[in-house]
Amino acid sequence: MQPEQQPTCGWGRYPILPAVVHRARWLQDLVNSGETTLAQGRLRSYGDAGLAEVAISTLSLNRFLDFDAETGILEVEAGLTLDEILRFIVPRGWFLPVTPGTKHPTIGGCVAADVHGKNHHADGSFYSHVEAMTLATAEGQILRCCRQEHADLFSATFGGMGLTGYIYAVRLRLLPISSDRIDTVTYRTADLQQTCDLLSSTQSEYRYSVAWVDLLSRRRRGRGLVMLGDHGSGSQLAPHTGDGLPVPLLPEIALSRWPLRLGNIAYYRRQWTRERRVRVHYDRFFYPLDGLRAWNRAYGRRGFLQYQFVVPFEGGLSCIERFLDQVGEEATCSLAVLKSFGDGPTGPLGFPEPGWTLALDYPRTDRTIRALRDATSVIREAGGRIYLAKDAILEPTHFQGMYSQLEEFVQIKKRYDPHNRLRSAQSDRLGIT
Missing domain, CATH: 3.40.462 (Vanillyl-alcohol Oxidase; Chain A, domain 3)
Incomplete structure (x- = not known):
């Protein structure tokens, strides 16, 4: 990973904070990070949720890993954007089951923010459509998480703003369509x-x-x-x-x-x-x-x-x-x-x-x-x-x-990140870390 020092900000362009940004190219880069840091995608969250003094960019983790054209199950690396996914799935008759108001976030960012769309009343948030994910914990473990395995970590990662682990891959159930x-x-x-x-x-x-x-x-x-x-x-x-x-x-x-x-x-x-x-x-x-x-x-x-x-x-x-x-x-x-x-x-x-x-x-x-x-x-x-x-x-x-379940989240985070290596400007400001 080659470090780059630069000012960083979210989509709202406030606050602007200095950061050393490393670039992950393979899963092992996430496992070997070994320092206080945060995974960072396209920085499409608006404030300081994606900002940290040291960050690991996932933008080079942008590969398609698996796709079943019959069932619409897609697995991709966390740095792939919705824009890139849509260009691939729409011609094949599939669409995102939930999408925010922009197509430029990464899939990892969508999980971390548990994004919602115009159809929450009908289909829920991103949580409802992710089958499984692969995470690298702050302690260097690689875990496959789903509703049956490491269910606590799986659940806490949705809306956890990147504080539970480095999301490497996401397995998503798509929505069939017949027209664009x-x-x-x-x-x-x-x-x-x-x-x-x-x-x-x-x-x-x-x-x-x-x-x-x-x-x-x-x-x-x-x-x-x-x-x-x-x-x-x-x-x-x-x-x-x-x-x-x-x-x-x-x-x-x-x-x-x-x-x-x-x-x-x-x-x-x-x-x-x-x-x-x-x-x-x-x-x-x-x-x-x-x-x-x-x-x-x-x-x-x-x-x-x-x-x-x-x-x-x-x-x-x-x-x-x-x-x-x-x-x-x-x-x-x-x-x-x-x-x-x-x-x-x-x-x-x-x-x-x-x-x-x-x-x-x-x-x-x-x-x-x-x-x-x-x-x-x-x-x-x-x-x-x-x-x-x-x-x-x-x-x-x-x-x-x-947030009435804040203490539950903190306990799950401690279980997988006992030394509090995963933190952001927002988590420090709010007292989570």
Whole structure:
């Protein structure tokens, strides 16, 4: 492994921390690491979850290991990205069973963050579709983990943010498709209540559902566009193409309240009818922001924060309203996306639980950080939690009050990493390590 010293940051471009990065090319490189470190992929988590003083890059561990075209069981090394996997499986009539809103994370990162998608209410998170994985522990053991073997380590790795071991390979059960198209329907809604009602009433009809919501509207906060979809029929199976258009650094004025409010008005009004049906390629439906290459640069040199939480359905809508009221004018939300979570297994530090999940993008300022930290108490008191894959500012007391299985996770980690070699900037900040 050849070390490289460099500044590193997550997708939010905050914080930026120095790191020595080693590159693993074979499984043995993970076993022989022997120092305090963390596995690192494409750094598509938003905050400091993937940052460490010493990291091992898995990007050269990008080989396909096994594929059964009849059953759709795929095994790949951890550094392979969803982008690379999709280019391989779509022409063969298969799709990812769960996918986040970008196709650029590594498969190892998807396990570590236990990613979810627009179909959690129907299919759960990544946890539900991984058959097995191979991990190298911090003590140098190579373990094959599944629900029957080393089940504690298998479970804790989902949502464990890389703290349980170096993921080497993942065995995943794919979803069969007959077309690369998604049949979509989009509805305009008048306020947050109507948005939530529509998401609730359509869950049994559509595999995929998500809502863009306008939180800057003065009179109808929470109005939005509810987008629903299912895999279409047909015989065309073309993978995505292209890398998207580059995005320049924008001046801070472009990210102030009035320009963003005008942008929201334009986006909301681009659909003139209440209902619109269209068939689109999967790339457009699942990964719209990937059409803008390095779109995180739009937030300028300060970077941005994505703050994502989930709150139970019971009282969830009023909790969201209280949270937004408390943040008020102190923080300007540039993008808000609402989804619903259903039942589904996850690890001790897994994020999803039945309820409403709201992901909010904010240009980073000290004022915004203070406002979000103050309003986090609203989420905690409602029985909600913050998604660690998006977090850069959560405080230890709030974290410990949100994750009731934290002690279980810590004990499993100690079992396989007794010297606490696996750690990140986030795990140190939150008091996990």
